[in-house]
Amino acid sequence: MIRYLVRRAALAVVMLFGLICMTFVIANVAPSDPxxxxxxxxxxxxxxxxxxxxxxxxxxxxxxxxxxxxxxxxxxFGRSVATGRPVGQDLARYFFATLELCLVAMTLGILLGIPLGVLSAVYRDRWVDHGTRILAVSGIALPPFWFGLLLQLGIASSLGWLPTSGRLSVFTEPAAPVTGLLLVDSLLRGNGALFGEAMSYLILPAIVLSLPCLASILRVNRSEMVEALRADHITAARAHGVARWRIVTVHALKNAMLPTLAIIGLRWGWMMSSTVLVETVFDWPGIGLYAVSSAISGDFKPVMGVTLIVGLNFMIANLVVDLLYGALDPRIREA
Amino acid sequence: MTLLSIDDYRLAFDGFEGTAHVLDGITLDVARGETLGIVGETGCGKSVLARSLLRLNPAPPARVVSGTIRFEGENILAMPDAALRRLRGRRIAMVFQDPAAFLNPLLNIGTQMADVLHGQDSAGDAPRRSAREAHARSATLLASVGLPEPERLLDARPHQLSGGMRQRVLIAMALAGEPTLLVADEPTTALDVTVQAQILALIAALVAQRGLTLMLISHDLGVIAASCARVAAMYAGTVVEDAPTATLLATPRHPYTQGLLAALPDLDNPAHRPRGIPGSIPSLRNPPPGCRFHPRCAIATARCGVEKPALRALAPAHTVACHHA
Incomplete structure (x- = not known):
């Protein structure tokens, strides 16, 4: 396991160097004069x-x-030529807003996607399966900006249940940052009201962001579960009298989780790098919004910083997935 | 005393390209303590028949067309789920062909065995045994199939074991519920020849020690001759001949069984060339009318293409499904 870990980490260092080179090259070939x-x-x-x-x-x-x-x-990370502020400081602030949004969206995607995928596989071609298929197709097909506007119009504006946009009300004093994640910081300080408010601002953009991710986790998990349930060792487990719930949730799901993990890792990378539409619609102060506004003004240091952070995040996600793969399947660990 | 009684069992698989009539009127009785071999070429329905005993064929596509399978008098095909759970592993247990594929690659042996034991506890409404009890029982079971260091094996994953060890593990799992009938579906096919002999010897020893009834499925007459007192030969979803092993080997009466024996090499007589049966197995979606073997049969007559021969007794324990035997 240690050797596997070291090899994966060494690979990550090489990838990081490649990423830095790419960022540098892209910034220098862009037709703009900083x-x-x-x-x-x-x-x-x-x-x-x-x-x-x-x-x-x-x-x-x-x-x-x-x-x-x-x-x-x-x-x-250098200074923004437009504002003169150090890019590192900006990134730290915006990154955690995006991270918080993505963490909640991914949690939603996983907590709904995997159980729904399992259910759809077990009750294949029954009404549960048809229902989740509709959900998955909509999740992939609905443009996030349109769906976001729809939610703002319906739930936030007409019904008035949730705030329309932003991260907190302008009148609210945010807790002094510990982790930079509002939800965590408010809990650390035992401020339940602040937690509730942060959640009320977060939930709509998180839903919009999670939908495509939920859809692909669900579909991959479903098809992998269908495959896993067909395996010979599942037939053997049934023949030996292993309990049905145990067969589904352990014997089959563990096998189906390998490809599902891969898609979760990929989706995490994409999610962090594609928050801009959602951030724009919900006026969420994250790195997506920051990168796009900097790019428009031709300010390259922030763009390079964001690219690096997003790439680094992708790499970390891959590394975590690799390690989880090894933890799940001993054959990979020993290979 | 009859333990298992299969009567006119027909099973079809519905697919996009039509319905395959895989089992066509199987009639077979197995007495308690008997060792029955089922022989036939690939695709004749042996494994499907074996899996029918535990209702393991996925339905759909599998569909029971007619017949009954009675085990100790109860019709397995009509069993409610709770009774079926008590049947699996605890009354009828199964050993499979390729132990690498039939063990879960991601779970260690101990977990898989504990799951079997716990599943059988809950099916039988017995109190769920503790992890330590399950561990101890699993180790005992592994030791009883001749595996050394069972404690260490419980922590191993299937890929760390050899093929023979894996098959022993599967046999130990099959014994976990103290079954009456052991169904072994090609238990040696995926193994090396030397290991095959060991596994067959182990199965024979377990059958003798525990008074198991054995149903051994194989395409290899040699394997069956070594382990079974009685053989049923299957062809394209039907039982064509059923006789004591010695009788069937000495005086086969069905043209298909005769063909099977003629296809065996004879080590004592190297001049004897094995002869194959001409033709190939028929499509089960569109099987030949009458006797399913008649298109490949040397002695077929017009009647064979029209009328399906029923199993009839030639001698007290020797039945054949052929108009001309």
């Missing part, structure tokens, strides 16, 4: 050149790259 942006719209040639020197953009590419890697190693 020096001109930094110097402002009315700047003359001399001022632009001064800005270029100030940001080190006049140096050869390999030097710029080494400096970029060195800064990253110290946790320095």
């Amino acid at each position: 020096a001109a942006l930094a110097a402002g719209p009315d700047a003359g040639r001399a001022q632009i050149e001064a800005a270029r020197r100030e940001y080190g953009l006049d140096r050869p590419l390999h030097e710029q790259f080494l400096r970029y890697v060195g800064d990253l190693a110290r946790g320095d």
